[in-house]
Amino acid sequence: MEQTKYLVVGSSHAALEAVTAIRMHDPDGSLTLLTRDPHLPYSPTVLPYVVSGRSAPDAIFLRDEKFFARQKVQLKRGTALKALHAERNAAELADGSEIAYEKILLATGAAPAIPPIPGLDQVSYHVLRTLDDATKLNAAIKNSKQAVVLGAGLVGMHAAENLVKAGASVTIVEMAKQLTDGYFDAIAAGLIEKAFTDNGARILTGSRVVKLAPSSTGATLTLENGTTLEADLLLVATGVKPNMEYLAGSRVEHDRGILVSDTMQTSVANVWSAGDCAQAKGFYTDAKIMNAILPDATEQGRIAGMAMAEDPGLKKYPGGVPLNTYHFFGRHAISVGSSKVPEGGEMVTRFDEATGRYLKAIFSADNRLTGIYGVNEFFDGGVMCQLILRRIDLSPVKERFLANPLAVGRELMSKTWR
């Protein structure tokens, strides 16, 4: 049986950060990286830009073969993990072979969650999670006249914008009352919605598809209120679910994702997990949450790698802070932290309708920043995140901070953690 000291499963941000962290502390221990994707490592986040044609599919890779050779990493592409036999430290692959590991990281990410709508399995539709999905969608967009996007999360919105720009008539169907629910608040979502409708997209929020059927153009969708939509291109972007089927029969505890400790360790010895498939504690609550965003994947991957390599510099995970950036029709939206106003806390908003600039800042009762959101209002997201994580007291500068979060944030940074 093949043997390796470290087995990293997955090849996106969490996995790559773990590889880096392991190699910083253990330059020689045998390391194998296993991915079911046939390609070199890439980020799911870049895929909307492959769809739009802005990113060339061969120019998005985060590492090349040389990197793995240099770091003495055995790269196994196009090989999925089928089952984890944690009781005997072995990973069973899709082809039935096994790899014995000393330590394993499950950074297997997530896959599109397909809603159980009657008839969906009868029509052809796109999803967007892998590079192959993206190149297929990129080709299909060019021929689409009438497209429907199910789901108004960031993946769906990105794709919808590309379809609009390619000249298709686009309808976005979203169950929630607003676009980008969970990422941005109602005012920001309103600005996003306006940009889309100004560019000719049709937005149906608070709508549910109840039935699908094949048609001459592609598919006919029936909404809850009886309306029907014709689609020659259907994109299902209604969210993701962690890839963790391989856990069946193992004793690794999982809930919505794989449950991990402050050092990304699972309930079973020698098994760690990080990234979109992991469920770790939140920054605002000790409850374990899914925080499937790129910056958190790198953070978790780094911690997992350090823990696996027994790096004494390991610091415990501070808890997931939501961080999102969204670029739409030339505008920017950024959200850092929680949108929930803590007890006794305060929410301050500033909205200039003429310029479309919107700022929302949320403070705790003792004047710590807990969340900040902006559309066309630029501030350093990384600085804001540190203000939140370090629980910096903003009492002396609150007014100035609200007037100019960019300058005051930098001032605080240079005084506090330079």
Next chain:
Amino acid sequence: MGMFGGAYNTIAFDANKCDGCGDCMTACATAKTGTVDQSRSRIQIVGSEAEGFELALCRQCADPKCVTVCPAAALTKNYANGVIDWNADKCVDCLLCTVGCAYAGIALDAGTGHVAKCDTCDGAPACVPACPHDALTYVTTSRIYNEVGDWEDLFAPGLAGCQGCNTELLMRHTLRRVGPETVLATPPGCVPGMGSVGFNGTTGTKIPVFHPLLTNTAAMLAGVKRQYKRVGRDVTALAIAGDGGASDVGFQSLSGAAERNEQILFMVVDNEGYMNTGMQRSSCTPYGAWTSTTPIGKGPGNIPSQGKTQDAKNLPLIMVNHRCEYVATASTAYMEDLYDKLDKAIQASKRGFAYLHVYSPCTTGWRFPTDQNMEVARKAVETNFVMLWEYNPTDGLHFTKPVDDPLPVTEYLKAMGRFRHLSPDQISHIQGKVVENLAFVKQMAHREAV
């Protein structure tokens, strides 16, 4: 090079010198955007007159977060020059890098709609010469560390020096530079105390080392060198001695070896006292300084003692008067300068006597925090308390780091505890000596070479 590459040149900022004029931002905006719009500058001065100015600038991190959170492989650490490169063709304007960076080192340029960051202008940063107050400097010493890093470390892996002492730096760098074909003399002092003479029957260096008396270092080393010459081996004969051993009891043998123009390299690590034996004064201890033998307080017979009452002997100038092949002063705060002089001294020692005098702030004996050694060394030069110059008989004496606009000497004195008790009269005496010493060395520098 490991995971992080080597050492790199870097833009350094001295907040104490910045008055917030913004000339650096104008220079950057001009160079990078063709406008004078300071908001588009990649170097951002933040803060206020009242609270002091600080800097938001890409730190070209060794382990950069912006690179790890970029989904498009548009940011890469360039291991050749250390800069984090931004690839416009790959960037998708997602701004995740701005969320990753905790230092506001990469930010949206509203003028282009893309992120922008410092690229050090390909090694000639426009902001640095634009600063009218020298608050920005482009530090280029990385070359030394990369080069020296490849040479063999000839000193013991561990040592018994005080925390924050720069003598380890000096030992390792010097031994790496002179290389294995060297025989080393280390008379009693901090250097053997740190371990050069070894432990448990083994030496603390990977080259032959011996432990002469304070009095006979130069004489013994000269003899050893002559014996090597007799048997036809070309070795560098190196002494690393303290100021006490060189300027006081060891002076006659030092002077004699210089007068005979023996082919040795004599390095003095000047920490201005007998520091390893309990911080007694030496003839290199400056006026007013506290030492254990020049105490503060009520002296014998109720004559109050206020530190040393004599001025320091200027040993390197005395060595110039031996017309040695090479004499120089150096400071670990100016490593490029030190290296240049070390190279010249090694070469000179093949012809005759070479003397290198290195100022070495002592955290323990001078009473300053252990992280301040380089700062104290730098302040000594910036106030002209010590002067960096070199001499050879052909070219005479010249300054290598002339300080045209020196800080008041109090900037140096207040950086450490040994001068804390000084009276205004003592301070003005020291300031007067600085001016007098400068004038004296300048006079020598102006003299025609002999």
